[in-house]
Amino acid sequence: xxxxxxxxxxxxxxxxxxxxxxxxxxxxxxxxxxxxxxxxxxxxxxxxxxxxxxxxxxxxxxxxxxxxxxxxxxxxxxxxxxxxxxxxxxxxxxxxxxxxxxxxxxxxxxxxxxxxxxxxxxxxxxxxxxxxxxxxxxxxxxxxxxxxxxxxxxxxxxxxxxxxxxxxxxxxxxxxxxxxxxxxxxxxxxxxxxxxxxxxxxxxxxxxxxxxxxxxxxxxxxxxxxxxxxxxxxxxxxxxxxxxxxxxxxxxxxxxxxxxxxxxxxxxxxxxxxxxxxxxxxxxxxxxxxxxxxxxxxxxxxxxxxxxxxxxxxxxxxxxxxxxxxxxxxxxxxxxxxxxxxxxxxxxxxxxxxxxxxxxxxxxxxxxxxxxxxxxxxxxxxxxxxxxxxxxxxxxxxxxxxxxxxxxxxxxxxxxxxxxxxxxxxxxxxxxxxxxxxxxxxxxxxxxxxxxxxxxxxxxxxxxxxxxxxxx
Amino acid sequence: xxxxxxxxxxxxxxxxxxxxxxxxxxxxxxxxxxxxxxxxxxxxxxxxxxxxxxxxxxxxxxxxxxxxxxxxxxxxxxxxxxxxxxxxxxxxx
Ligand SMILES: [Zn+2]
Numbered sequence: 001x002x003x004x005x006x007x008x009x010x011x012x013x014x015x016x017x018x019x020x021x022x023x024x025x026x027x028x029x030x031x032x033x034x035x036x037x038x039x040x041x042x043x044x045x046x047x048x049x050x051x052x053x054x055x056x057x058x059x060x061x062x063x064x065x066x067x068x069x070x071x072x073x074x075x076x077x078x079x080x081x082x083x084x085x086x087x088x089x090x091x092x093x094x095x096x097x098x099x100x101x102x103x104x105x106x107x108x109x110x111x112x113x114x115x116x117x118x119x120x121x122x123x124x125x126x127x128x129x130x131x132x133x134x135x136x137x138x139x140x141x142x143x144x145x146x147x148x149x150x151x152x153x154x155x156x157x158x159x160x161x162x163x164x165x166x167x168x169x170x171x172x173x174x175x176x177x178x179x180x181x182x183x184x185x186x187x188x189x190x191x192x193x194x195x196x197x198x199x200x201x202x203x204x205x206x207x208x209x210x211x212x213x214x215x216x217x218x219x220x221x222x223x224x225x226x227x228x229x230x231x232x233x234x235x236x237x238x239x240x241x242x243x244x245x246x247x248x249x250x251x252x253x254x255x256x257x258x259x260x261x262x263x264x265x266x267x268x269x270x271x272x273x274x275x276x277x278x279x280x281x282x283x284x285x286x287x288x289x290x291x292x293x294x295x296x297x298x299x300x301x302x303x304x305x306x307x308x309x310x311x312x313x314x315x316x317x318x319x320x321x322x323x324x325x326x327x328x329x330x331x332x333x334x335x336x337x338x339x340x341x342x343x344x345x346x347x348x349x350x351x352x353x354x355x356x357x358x359x360x361x362x363x364x365x366x367x368x369x370x371x372x373x374x375x376x377x378x379x380x381x382x383x384x385x386x387x388x389x390x391x392x393x394x395x396x397x398x399x400x401x402x403x404x405x406x407x408x409x410x411x412x413x414x415x416x417x418x419x420x421x422x423x424x425x426x427x428x429x430x431x432x433x434x435x436x437x438x439x440x441x442x443x444x445x446x447x448x449x450x451x452x453x454x455x456x457x458x459x460x461x462x463x464x465x466x467x468x469x470x471x472x
Numbered sequence: 473x474x475x476x477x478x479x480x481x482x483x484x485x486x487x488x489x490x491x492x493x494x495x496x497x498x499x500x501x502x503x504x505x506x507x508x509x510x511x512x513x514x515x516x517x518x519x520x521x522x523x524x525x526x527x528x529x530x531x532x533x534x535x536x537x538x539x540x541x542x543x544x545x546x547x548x549x550x551x552x553x554x555x556x557x558x559x560x561x562x563x564x565x
Binding site: 017018019022023024025026032033034035036037038039042050051052053054056073084128131132133134135136137138272273274275276 | 529530531532533534535536537538539541542543544547548554555556557558559560561562563
């Protein structure tokens with residue numbers, strides 16, 4: 001019997017505000033333990049929290065960028081649970097009136113993954129367990145998050161991976177989060193169940209909490225699918241529970257069953273007033289949204305004429321995409337700029353995080369200048385590539401490395417004389433070319449490029465040589 | 473109902489010392505408090521109460537500007553145990 005995977009994702013995205021959600025402590029990552037704290041984020045009795053205005057703006061933008069409806073009037077609630085990462089013994093979150101609802105993200109296959117809701121909440125502190133004792137750092141406590149919850153629409157590991165990557169990119173593009181997964185600013189809870197193909201009813205689900213690697217999420221889903229199918233096939237039943245993924249062993253293991261706990265006694269947070277977002281504000285936030293990754297992708301493919309694979313590589317990093325847009329301005333062949341970036345320039349940024357940062361030494365204008373010279377055939381591509389290497393190393397403009405004289409190239413008469421000389425001095429190569437060895441032609445061109453120190457236009461030289469040989 | 477065992481457990485978790493001879497009395501008092509709080513379940517509420525707030529205001533916001541946090545010394549001043557700037561929860565229960 002064949003089974004179908006059913007996955008829903010709850011993604012926590014840490015917002016890149018300057019200050020925490022209810023106080024004005026910094027949200028900076030790291031720092032000495034408990035050095036970014038005050039009585040409010042430590043949950044001292046008698047303190048009064050106040051919502052950070054930017055958090056509302058960012059949550060609304062996250063909603064707008066994922067096609068959500070924005071609730072004009074919302075509020076915060078308390079979710080009660082006792083665990084030392086929350087000094088108040090409750091988390092301030094949104095329960096029944098989330099700020100955004102009913103959105104979706106469209107995958108490359110055209111299928112939409114529905115977003116059930118996006119709500120605002122506070123992050124918890126960081127715990128370090130040692131020999132049964134627990135050490136607590138509250139620096140992260142009170143850092144603002146949005147939790148983005150999908151409907152159980154995901155059916156394959158690939159869909160889960162694409163959804164997370166798209167979501168990550170969208171949040172990055174709209175500037176509400178730096179979404180550094182290794183620093184935990186994007187974390188997923190994964191709900192997984194299986195059902196027989198054709199069945200309407202969902203199976204009992206398990207939840208794997210707090211995953212911050214796309215790779216591990218993919219492996220955990222694949223493992224959990226197999227595990228659940230095996231249980232059902234051998235006549236057993238799935239228990240609703242929270243499981244943990246062990247990346248060393250590539251297995252999931254039970255943490256706690258859902259029967260104990262899960263009564264969070266939600267109630268309205270009385271210390272915080274209602275949140276009202278007007279239609280005008282929503283309109284304003286919408287207008288402030290930049291071009292989203294899928295919009296850029298369409299433009300790169302349909303207007304700039306890039307192959308899909310190249311366009312995808314460019315939009316994967318926001319800074320690279322923006323650099324490319326500038327560097328390809330007014331070019332007849334915009335693919336040329338993409339080729340330089342994805343080839344020679346990317347070699348300087350081998351890792352993912354280096355491409356993400358994209359600290360390139362030359363402004364896009366310099367690359368554009370260089371390519372204009374190639375397009376107008378003032379320099380040939382080997383000269384351009386040499387110059388680009390020097391530009392990247394020094395951060396200087398193309399004019400530093402290519403003079404007016406270089407750009408003049410070789411005038412046609414000189415080139416013709418040279419070609420005659422080349423044919424005379426490379427008789428053997430000429431003969432084997434005429435004998436059908438195409439390769440031999442390259443050594444004749446190589447001779448000309450050597451003689452002119454790369455200044456000759458190889459295309460023109462080829463024309464002239466073929467003309468000369470043709471007369472022989 | 474609240475049992476004596478529950479009172480002992482709560483006292484232990486809260487770091488409170490309770491004399492054996494007040495135990496009966498406290499258990500009884502606690503039971504009354506919980507019973508009183510249970511009255512809240514009799515309230516009939518409609519949708520609007522969701523947005524009831526004692527102050528008829530909305531949108532009281534902080535600006536997103538960093539204010540210096542408390543010094544670690546001050547933050548950690550009343551902690552019990554702990555080291556290297558961390559709070560400590562000892563193994564219990
Ligand atoms: Zn604080």
